[in-house]
Amino acid sequence: MxxxxxxxxxxxxxxxARIGCTGIGFDLWPGEVLGIVGESGSGKSTLLSCLAGHQRxxxxxxxxxxxxxxxxxxxxxxxxARTEWAYVHQHARDGLRxxxxxxxxxxxxxxxxxxxxxxxxxxxxIDWLDRVEIDQxxxxxxxxxxxxxxxxxxxxxxxxxxxxxxxxMDEPTGGLDVSVQARLLDLLxxxxxxxxxxxxxxxxxxxxxxxxxxxxxVMKSGRVVEQGLTDQVLxxxxxxYTQLLVSSVLQV
Amino acid sequence: MxxxxxxxxxxxxxxxxxxxxxxxxxxxxxxxxxxxREMPMPYGWGTGGVQLTAxxxxxxxxxxxxxxxxxxxTNAVSIRKFFQRTAGVAVTQATREATLIQTRHRIPETxxxxxxxxxxxxPIPEPLRFLEPRETETRKMHELEEYGLMHVKLYEDIARHxxxxxxxxxxxxxxxxxxxxxxxxxxxxxxxxxxCPAIQLFGAGxxxxxxxxxxxxxxxxxxxxxxxxxxxxxDHDCDLCGASDSYLDEVITDDxxxxxxxxxxxxxxxxxxxxxxxxxxxxxxxxxxx
Ligand SMILES: Nc1ncnc2c1ncn2[C@@H]1O[C@H](COP(=O)(O)OP(=O)(O)O)[C@@H](O)[C@H]1O
Ligand SMILES: [Mg+2]
Ligand SMILES: [Zn+2]
Numbered sequence: 001m002x003x004x005x006x007x008x009x010x011x012x013x014x015x016x017a018r019i020g021c022t023g024i025g026f027d028l029w030p031g032e033v034l035g036i037v038g039e040s041g042s043g044k045s046t047l048l049s050c051l052a053g054h055q056r057x058x059x060x061x062x063x064x065x066x067x068x069x070x071x072x073x074x075x076x077x078x079x080x081a082r083t084e085w086a087y088v089h090q091h092a093r094d095g096l097r098x099x100x101x102x103x104x105x106x107x108x109x110x111x112x113x114x115x116x117x118x119x120x121x122x123x124x125x126i127d128w129l130d131r132v133e134i135d136q137x138x139x140x141x142x143x144x145x146x147x148x149x150x151x152x153x154x155x156x157x158x159x160x161x162x163x164x165x166x167x168x169m170d171e172p173t174g175g176l177d178v179s180v181q182a183r184l185l186d187l188l189x190x191x192x193x194x195x196x197x198x199x200x201x202x203x204x205x206x207x208x209x210x211x212x213x214x215x216x217x218v219m220k221s222g223r224v225v226e227q228g229l230t231d232q233v234l235x236x237x238x239x240x241y242t243q244l245l246v247s248s249v250l251q252v
Numbered sequence: 253m254x255x256x257x258x259x260x261x262x263x264x265x266x267x268x269x270x271x272x273x274x275x276x277x278x279x280x281x282x283x284x285x286x287x288x289r290e291m292p293m294p295y296g297w298g299t300g301g302v303q304l305t306a307x308x309x310x311x312x313x314x315x316x317x318x319x320x321x322x323x324x325x326t327n328a329v330s331i332r333k334f335f336q337r338t339a340g341v342a343v344t345q346a347t348r349e350a351t352l353i354q355t356r357h358r359i360p361e362t363x364x365x366x367x368x369x370x371x372x373x374x375p376i377p378e379p380l381r382f383l384e385p386r387e388t389e390t391r392k393m394h395e396l397e398e399y400g401l402m403h404v405k406l407y408e409d410i411a412r413h414x415x416x417x418x419x420x421x422x423x424x425x426x427x428x429x430x431x432x433x434x435x436x437x438x439x440x441x442x443x444x445x446x447x448c449p450a451i452q453l454f455g456a457g458x459x460x461x462x463x464x465x466x467x468x469x470x471x472x473x474x475x476x477x478x479x480x481x482x483x484x485x486x487d488h489d490c491d492l493c494g495a496s497d498s499y500l501d502e503v504i505t506d507d508x509x510x511x512x513x514x515x516x517x518x519x520x521x522x523x524x525x526x527x528x529x530x531x532x533x534x535x536x537x538x539x540x541x542x
Contacts (some may be wrong), residue, residue, distance in 0.1 A: 078396055082398075097404070099383065100383065100408050100478065101408060101411055101412075103411055109400070111400040111401075113400070116475075118476040119478050121407065140412070146362075222410070236333065
């Protein structure tokens with residue numbers, strides 16, 4: 001069997017005396033989708049941003065493809081962040097450049113990794129707009145002119161264009177209308193399968209993980225209280241908190 | 253004059269600026285922060301350049317000041333007078349005679365020499381600012397050589413205008429390392445930045461930054477493989493001196509749509525006219541035409 005693509009041990013992040021997350025450990029296998037669920041404030045975003053290197057944990061180890069992420073030089077980590085990794089923000093405007101066209105948004109990672117042929121950048125942008133179901137006539141429009149769902153799809157295209165291996169997503173369907181969410185989930189599921197992506201997806205929406213995640217981690221007050229295969233956890237929750245979540249008492 | 257130290261600034265300030273200049277020369281294209289001083293003129297007047305000039309001038313220097321290529325604009329005249337008064341240095345309008353040239357928006361047409369220093373006035377030193385306003389982030393981008401954003405800007409240009417429409421402050425890469433804003437010179441001047449025998453110093457007063465190109469530094473204008481950089485200029489010859497290879501200003505000559513193209517570098521143009529060259533409208537002059 002192959003090695004995990006991401007391996008996490010004893011991860012802890014504090015905000016002063018307050019715990020962001022603590023005692024986190026798991027392995028993510030190539031091609032696997034891991035869902036992280038829990039109510040608001042349970043530490044999901046904190047964990048994700050520590051994994052992606054946006055925040056520095058106080059303790060623990062993160063190993064990507066055999067490399068110690070926390071010991072890595074920043075140059076190297078940022079290079080990974082724009083090549084092999086991708087990060088989809090909850091609010092599309094945090095992950096997009098609102099001041100430049102959709103085409104430039106898609107092309108940025110390519111240019112950041114050395115693409116210097118305008119014609120080919122253009123062709124790749126068109127191809128990716130197509131894949132995320134944005135009409136290619138919108139290529140020169142700014143994302144400010146896009147709906148929330150389109151902005152989120154553009155953010156996904158912009159992230160996936162370099163063919164990353166590991167994708168972090170923080171509430172990618174949050175704040176969207178239900179019908180828009182469904183379409184986005186469908187699209188994500190297709191892309192994840194086609195590209196064989198390894199994904200860590202944070203959400204408070206169990207419907208999202210039921211559709212996308214192979215495995216689940218349930219978080220409460222910064223700790224993982226239960227983890228397992230998605231169907232197992234959702235259909236036969238062991239921890240009282242998970243039972244509450246599943247019975248949708250805590251669902252917003 | 254006796255109220256001021258030589259060239260207005262006190263010796264301690266000049267030493268501080270010289271240290272920044274030396275650092276800038278040691279790391280070509282890198283923006284060195286410096287403690288910009290209040291100068292007796294508004295920021296838009298090139299206080300960054302003025303401080304560099306003040307720190308570099310010696311009593312034996314011969315100073316030339318140009319604004320858009322001309323020695324006789326209000327801005328150029330004021331700065332020249334300022335240093336005549338505070339440093340008592342010789343002044344000239346002839347590029348060849350000058351040992352220090354302070355400029356806004358142009359590089360002289362006459363090739364510079366190893367005995368000269370060219371000081372640029374810079375409004376915005378950060379070439380990445382256009383797309384990334386956060387200073388902490390742009391500093392990081394320079395440190396880690398993450399310059400993809402510069403091409404995003406050029407991409408936008410082509411998407412919008414069908415070509416790279418940036419015609420001033422066209423970004424360059426210095427010695428394969430730092431991306432630099434050459435100040436708002438026309439891109440026609442960009443090739444002169446490279447392999448130049450003179451020392452080139454850039455000063456941004458309000459932004460408190462100094463950067464530099466030591467002699468014979470390699471400077472490359474950014475572009476795309478299928479949209480290569482072109483040092484374009486109006487497709488005319490100078491109407492006064494006939495020069496076909498100098499940067500031209502378009503001048504309206506009357507209210508019936510008459511116009512002429514003349515060298516923006518007035519010293520260069522006058523020199524050619526004196527040497528007997530003549531353009532389409534030879535005999536008239538830029539001042540009388542305007
Ligand atoms: N920047 C911060 N400074 C201080 N406390 C924070 C910060 N970010 C998050 N927290 C706290 O850490 C805990 C986990 O927050 P977060 O990771 O955002 O949870 P979630 O994403 O599950 O809603 C919460 O108690 C939150 O208030
Ligand atoms: Mg969150
Ligand atoms: Zn001329």
